[in-house]
Amino acid sequence: MINGISSLITSSQLANIAQNTTQSVAVETTLKSIGRPGFILIDKDIDADTKQYAAAKEFLYQATCLAVYMALIVPIFKKGGFKLAKNVIFKDTKGFEHFKDVKEYMHYRKLAENPSVKNRMSTLNKEILSEGKLVKEKYDDTLLAELEKKEPDKFDYVKGAVELSNIVGSVLGLAILAPQVSHAFIHPALRFLGLEDKSKKQNAAENKKLDHTA
Incomplete structure (x- = not known):
């Protein structure tokens, strides 16, 4: 079973799906937050007050879903997926022990994907102003040695775990959590x-009118 999970999370297709999922959700929800209220407002068969209320409600719903999704769901599931993979699924797998969290891994991977060893070394020797230390001090000797290679290990298991949790977060978060909030x-x-x-007040007036007509 572990081998099956390993094959899944290290596949390039998974990374593409995860990236496309996040981008698609963001684009689709943004378009909905603009398009749906817009169509409501141009509907000539609805009175002005009803249109204003319905359009505002639809905009708030879509905008809140997007905000919750991007600000809470994606980061939480990424962090949770990383911890679950590191401490449970791939507890004894080489790679996870080098990174404290997702942010640290993603920074390393960005460096590893830089084709120029010279540029990598230049970045490692830069100072992190907010922390008062050099970039290379964030990494252990194993990672520093990898970054000196022409093709450093990118630790695809770690990347796969992050992407898989991103997909799960997109499905569960947008379908369940975001609407509730x-x-x-x-x-x-x-x-x-x-x-x-x-x-x-408008609904009450309409009901009163219907009762009077009846």
Whole structure:
């Protein structure tokens, strides 16, 4: 089973799917947050107050989903996936022990993908102003030795674990978590904008009119 998981997370197709998933979700949700309210507002068969309320509600829903997805879900699942892979799935697999977290690994991988050894060495000797130390001090001797090679080890198991957790986060997060947070936020926001009360009054007036007609 472990071999099967290993093959999956080290495949290039998985990386492409993960990258495309994140980008597709971001683009699709952004377009929805603009397009759906826009179509509601240009609908001539809906009165002005209803259009304003419906458009605002749809925009807030899509915008909140996107914000929650990008700011919370993706980072959380990436970190969680890395920890799960490091401490459970690939506990004794070479590579994970060199990195404390996803951020540290991604920085190393970016350096490893640079084809110029000279450029890598130049980056390693730069100072991290916020931490008061050189970049190379973040890495152990094994990683520093790898970066001196023409083709350093990129530790694909680690990359695969990050990408797989990204896919899982996209599916579960956008389908379950983001909508729940959005719904909790939408109505207070609409009340703050004065649209919730306006909608209730309009519905009450319409119901009263229907009762009178009946």
